[in-house]
Amino acid sequence: MQEALGCLIARAAVRLGGRDTAAxxxxxLRDARTEHAGAACGxxxxxxxxxxxxxxxxxxGTG
Incomplete structure (x- = not known):
């Protein structure tokens, strides 16, 4: 569930233009790049x- 929360935070930061929060x-999230967010919890x-x-x-601005 940690990756799912991180993805939600990332999406909100992008939508609101929060560069520091997005960073x-x-x-x-970098270590989980190959995973599906939340999939392990079912x-x-x-x-x-x-x-x-x-x-x-x-x-x-880091990608």
Whole structure:
């Protein structure tokens, strides 16, 4: 669930233009790039972490 929360934070940061928050979210998500957010819990999935990571890095100017 940590990756799912990180993805939600990344998406909110991108939508609101929060570069610092997007950078922190991207840093937290990098190791999970190949995973699906939330899939391990069986309750929900937000899709590939890489999608959210790419958006957050672009917003933060680090991607």
């Amino acid at each position: 922190r979210a991207a840093a937290a 309750m929900l999935t937000l899709g590939p972490v890489a999608t959210y990571l790419d958006e957050a890095e672009a917003c933060a």
